[in-house]
Amino acid sequence: MATLTDYVAPESLQRLQDEFVSALGLPLRVCSESGEPLVAESPPGAAPPEPPDERAGAAAGAFGVPILLEGQLLGRIVPDKPLRPETLRLLRLMASVIARRWHRQRLLRTRIGELAALYRLTGEFTSRRDLQSVLDLVCRTVVEVLRAKACAIRLLNEDGSELLVKAVANLSADYLAKGPVALSASKIDQEVVSAGRTVYIADLRSDPRVLYPAEADREGIVSGICAPLNYKGRCEGVIRVYTGQPHEFDWYERSLLEAIAAQAAAAIVNARLYEEAERAADLRRALRLAGEVQRRMIPQSPPKLPGLDIAALYVPCFELGGDFYDFLPLGKANVGLAVCDVVGKGVRASLLTASIRASLRAHAANIYDMSLVMERVNRDLCADAAVSDFATMFYGVVDAETRRLTYANAGHSPPLLVRDGRLTHLSAGGGVLGIDPHGRWGHESVTLRPGDVVVIYTDGLTEALDFHDEPFGRQRAERAAQAAAAAGQSADAIAKHLLWEMRRFVGLQAAVDDLTLVAIRVL
Numbered sequence: 001m002a003t004l005t006d007y008v009a010p011e012s013l014q015r016l017q018d019e020f021v022s023a024l025g026l027p028l029r030v031c032s033e034s035g036e037p038l039v040a041e042s043p044p045g046a047a048p049p050e051p052p053d054e055r056a057g058a059a060a061g062a063f064g065v066p067i068l069l070e071g072q073l074l075g076r077i078v079p080d081k082p083l084r085p086e087t088l089r090l091l092r093l094m095a096s097v098i099a100r101r102w103h104r105q106r107l108l109r110t111r112i113g114e115l116a117a118l119y120r121l122t123g124e125f126t127s128r129r130d131l132q133s134v135l136d137l138v139c140r141t142v143v144e145v146l147r148a149k150a151c152a153i154r155l156l157n158e159d160g161s162e163l164l165v166k167a168v169a170n171l172s173a174d175y176l177a178k179g180p181v182a183l184s185a186s187k188i189d190q191e192v193v194s195a196g197r198t199v200y201i202a203d204l205r206s207d208p209r210v211l212y213p214a215e216a217d218r219e220g221i222v223s224g225i226c227a228p229l230n231y232k233g234r235c236e237g238v239i240r241v242y243t244g245q246p247h248e249f250d251w252y253e254r255s256l257l258e259a260i261a262a263q264a265a266a267a268i269v270n271a272r273l274y275e276e277a278e279r280a281a282d283l284r285r286a287l288r289l290a291g292e293v294q295r296r297m298i299p300q301s302p303p304k305l306p307g308l309d310i311a312a313l314y315v316p317c318f319e320l321g322g323d324f325y326d327f328l329p330l331g332k333a334n335v336g337l338a339v340c341d342v343v344g345k346g347v348r349a350s351l352l353t354a355s356i357r358a359s360l361r362a363h364a365a366n367i368y369d370m371s372l373v374m375e376r377v378n379r380d381l382c383a384d385a386a387v388s389d390f391a392t393m394f395y396g397v398v399d400a401e402t403r404r405l406t407y408a409n410a411g412h413s414p415p416l417l418v419r420d421g422r423l424t425h426l427s428a429g430g431g432v433l434g435i436d437p438h439g440r441w442g443h444e445s446v447t448l449r450p451g452d453v454v455v456i457y458t459d460g461l462t463e464a465l466d467f468h469d470e471p472f473g474r475q476r477a478e479r480a481a482q483a484a485a486a487a488g489q490s491a492d493a494i495a496k497h498l499l500w501e502m503r504r505f506v507g508l509q510a511a512v513d514d515l516t517l518v519a520i521r522v523l
Contacts, residue, residue: 004030004067004075005038007105008098014039020094024087027080030098031064033073065091069099111252113145131271135167138264142241143169145260146253149221149244153229154181155237155268156193163189163237171219171242178215186211188226193235198227198254203246216242223247227257229265236265284319287347291319294350297357302491302518303327303335305400307450309521311491313499315460316514322349323458323516324357328364333400336364339518340393341412341458348389355384356391356433370395370408370443374429378410382437390434394426394456403522405454408443415456416478418485419449423478426454452522453485453494460515461498466506476505485521495519 005013013030021028021042029037064078065088075098077091139151150170154163163181183189187209188199201207201224204216216222221242229236239261249257295314302310312325322345328336338360342352359380363373373395381391394415396407409415409429417424430441448454457477464472480501484494495517502515 002106004032004098004102007102007109010039012101013098016094016098018042020090024090026083026087028091029078029080031076031078033075035064035076035078038075065095067095067098067102069103074099074102131268131275132167134264134267134271136169138239138260138267139167139169142239142257142260145256146241146249148241150219150242152176152240152242153237153264154189154240155229156183156235166237175215175219178212181211189238192226192228192238196228196230196235198225198258200225200249200254202248204242220244223249225249225254225257227254227261229261229268231262231265231269236268239264287319290347290350291316291321294320294324294354297354298324299327303329305333305335305398307403307523308398308400309491309523311495311519313495313515313517315499315511315516317345317460317511320346320350321514322346322353323460323514324353325456325516325518326357326360328361330364330368330397335398335400336395337398337456337518338393338395339412339415339456339458339516340391341460341514341516342391343389345514352381352385352389352391356381356393360393360395364395368397370397370406371441374408374410374433374441375439378433378439378441379437381434385434390432392432396426398520403448404445405448406443406445408441410441413457413459413462413474415454416481417446418453418455418481420451421482421486423482448520448522450522451485453481453491454520455481455494455498456518456520457498458514458516460511460513461502461517463513464502464506464515465509465512467509472502472505476501489521491519491521494521 017028017030017039020026027042029041030039031037064076066073067075067077077095077098079087079091083091135153139153142148142151151168152165152171153167155166156162157164161183163183163186165176168176181189183193188201191197192199201210204210204221204224205213207213210216221244223243223246224240226238226240228238239257241257295316298314299312302312310327314321314323314325316323322342324338324340326336326338328338330336338357340353340356340360342349342356356377359377360373363376367373367376374393377393381389391410392412393410394407394412395410396405398405407415407426407428409427411430411432414425414427417426426444426446428442428444431439433439455477462472462474462477466472477498480498481494484497489497498517498519499515
């Protein structure tokens with residue numbers, strides 16, 4: 001129990017005692033509740049000295065004035081002789097002054113403690129990243145600062161229709177399991193969330209707005225206050241504070257709760273953003289690893305074939321691409337060559353490219369017929385993918401001994417054959433893969449000659465856009481291929497020349513599609 005000197009310094013009591021002794025001309029002492037003097041006697045000049053008198057002292061004890069505050073005895077003002085009525089009134093005034101000073105000092109220290117707790121709470125908010133630990137800390141701190149019985153935090157679910165319990169302090173499991181709190185059914189929460197106002201409930205057991213009064217009675221909670229967790233105009237949930245006795249929250253308590261709620265709302269949003277950032281970082285790491293795996297599936301170097309100079313480029317738009325090229329050793333100087341472009345980009349497209357590549361390798365190893373290979377790959381894609389998933393692909397087989405290229409084109413951008421400065425498009429085949437499980441594809445053969453250049457590319461080359469949204473286009477790609485072929489450049493130089501011309505055209509505009517390019521020069 002607090003004593004008189006806990007909140008009123010002895011120096012202040014001494015000054016009060018000296019002033020009243022001087023004003024009344026009456027020796028007196030400020031004592032504890034048990035009668036022990038708390039300060040020294042007033043100076044001799046303050047009042048006429050009187051000889052000690054045991055009987056006067058006993059009478060003074062009987063007439064001592066209690067220092068009371070809200071029924072609590074804090075101390076006594078004990079005179080050295082019996083009091084006249086007018087003197088008694090003045091001593092009661094002195095006792096009241098001391099009691100009020102004690103009360104103000106106690107209230108001031110309490111408020112300082114509450115503000116210190118709020119400051120400490122703010123510091124904790126800035127250092128914590130785990131959402132649950134932030135919510136638990138808020139509940140504990142609110143109970144401590146407001147000297148409440150219990151506290152609960154409910155956050156809105158994703159669609160904002162229900163308030164879900166996320167953290168509590170001093171509430172039983174039975175009370176928490178009382179039932180859901182749908183926003184449409186709770187008038188209190190509607191006012192808090194919609195209007196952004198703090199709502200006071202005088203008695204949870206009898207207020208008609210309370211959804212579960214019987215459960216509140218069993219839990220032993222009486223009065224309550226509910227404040228919104230608002231952050232930048234958006235309500236994240238509510239914080240509820242309960243007392244075990246009837247209590248009317250004053251202005252300061254409301255303001256303190258609202259300040260804590262505002263800090264808590266900001267901390268909740270920050271914790272969520274931090275968790276989302278961590279998940280995004282994990283996803284980026286996973287995508288980066290997946291991209292590395294996908295790039296390892298693409299041949300690191302083209303095959304070395306007599307009489308043929310082959311080069312390839314692969315430039316994905318994101319970590320994971322929807323393009324691929326592949327070289328398939330088929331024996332007897334035959335090499336399969338595939339360039340594929342799957343609809344879309346990212347994870348979905350990368351999974352489809354892996355599936356198509358695996359299907360192509362499985363069928364091409366045992367089947368030479370171009371049309372049949374395309375049909376088998378198409379059937380696999382139709383069986384495993386959604387209706388919206390499709391791909392274009394150019395697949396050919398080069399016989400290095402005869403220099404014959406046998407190919408089938410499944411809706412792919414027609415590869416370019418540059419011969420003696422003239423262009424020919426390799427377009428024989430059929431529609432795209434993944435649409436019709438009964439699709440059919442034709443094929444053709446071309447005997448390559450020395451000096452011929454074959455360029456196979458995906459639409460990431462021709463559909464690259466400049467800052468005016470104009471595409472690089474097929475004509476520019478064809479002119480660049482003709483120019484490189486006329487200059488007698490190597491296959492690698494030809495591929496890089498087309499890439500350079502495209503990048504020179506688009507400037508600093510960001511890429512919007514994956515780009516794959518394979519160039520073959522016949523020696």
